[in-house]
Amino acid sequence: MEMRERFRGYLPVTVDLETGGFDNQNNPILEIACSFVAFTDEVLSISSQHSWIVSPFQGSTIEPASLKVTGINLDDPARNSIVEREALQAFFTLVRREMKQASCHRAILVAHNASFDHGFIKSACARTGIKRNPFHPFSTIDTVGLCALAFGHTVLAETSRRAGFDFDDSRAHAASYDAERTAELFCRIVNIWPYTNPQPGPVVPEQGGD
Numbered sequence: 001m002e003m004r005e006r007f008r009g010y011l012p013v014t015v016d017l018e019t020g021g022f023d024n025q026n027n028p029i030l031e032i033a034c035s036f037v038a039f040t041d042e043v044l045s046i047s048s049q050h051s052w053i054v055s056p057f058q059g060s061t062i063e064p065a066s067l068k069v070t071g072i073n074l075d076d077p078a079r080n081s082i083v084e085r086e087a088l089q090a091f092f093t094l095v096r097r098e099m100k101q102a103s104c105h106r107a108i109l110v111a112h113n114a115s116f117d118h119g120f121i122k123s124a125c126a127r128t129g130i131k132r133n134p135f136h137p138f139s140t141i142d143t144v145g146l147c148a149l150a151f152g153h154t155v156l157a158e159t160s161r162r163a164g165f166d167f168d169d170s171r172a173h174a175a176s177y178d179a180e181r182t183a184e185l186f187c188r189i190v191n192i193w194p195y196t197n198p199q200p201g202p203v204v205p206e207q208g209g210d
Contacts, residue, residue: 001039003102005197006190011104012037012141013095014186016179017117018070020062024123027063028056030072032087033175035183036098044187050094051176052087053079057127070173085128088121095134107134112147112156112182114140143185150189156181163188 003011014035021027033051037044056062056074073079082090095107111117118140125133147159160167160181165188171177 001042001044003039004104006039006195007104007108009105010108010136011095011099011102011106012110012186013098013107013135014110014179014183015117015121016111016175016182017120018072018173018175019066019120020056020060021066022063022116023061024120026061027066028060029054029084029087029120029124030056030070030074030081031175032091033179034091034094035179036094037183037187038102044190046180046183046187049176049180049183050091051179052090053081054087055081055083057084084124085130088124088128088130092130092132092134099134106136108139108141109135110141110143110182110186112143112178112185114142114144141186143182143189146189147185150192156185159185 014037016031016033017029018031019027019029031051031053033049035049036047038047062074067074099105099107109118109121118135121135122133122137125131143159144154147156147163148154151159151162153159153162156178157167157169157172163185165181165184167181168177
């Protein structure tokens with residue numbers, strides 16, 4: 001199975017962010033993690049994982065309740081964070097490399113509550129002046145809806161268990177852990193779905209473009 005054939009020329013990239021709140025204009029990204037997937041003998045699985053620790057942007061507001069949930073200690077000397085623009089550029093460079101290897105023309109963001117992560121990334125690009133965002137500007141794949149359909153639940157921990165995966169609650173809300181669990185769920189759903197490659201139909205132009 002070719003990725004470009006299965007997902008209409010898009011490369012699905014599973015993403016998880018940890019942030020300093022819910023407002024993508026004023027609260028900062030604190031962690032970025034992604035999982036890339038690939039087909040091997042018709043089975044989709046995780047091929048690589050990457051993460052970045054991000055410094056809050058100047059003038060941002062950080063909600064104490066968010067830090068309590070994530071367990072992030074901004075004063076930890078071992079945190080080794082990098083500025084937002086540098087993290088995004090490193091992230092996007094990897095995405096473009098994977099796109100090229102898979103012969104895909106664009107990436108599509110896969111996430112649990114995808115509009116949240118998608119909105120933060122778009123706001124960060126605008127804030128840092130990054131023009132070339134490899135992700136589709138408005139389309140995403142949200143594993144919340146997929147999990148509701150496949151497993152009858154929407155919470156990441158419970159859907160992971162229903163899918164047959166262990167879920168360590170003590171590691172939840174770390175971007176790298178949640179991205180990996182979300183990617184596992186996405187792969188499981190793709191692999192169990194009774195997909196057959198349809199015959200091509202007439203090309204209908206998209207409204208709004210890619």
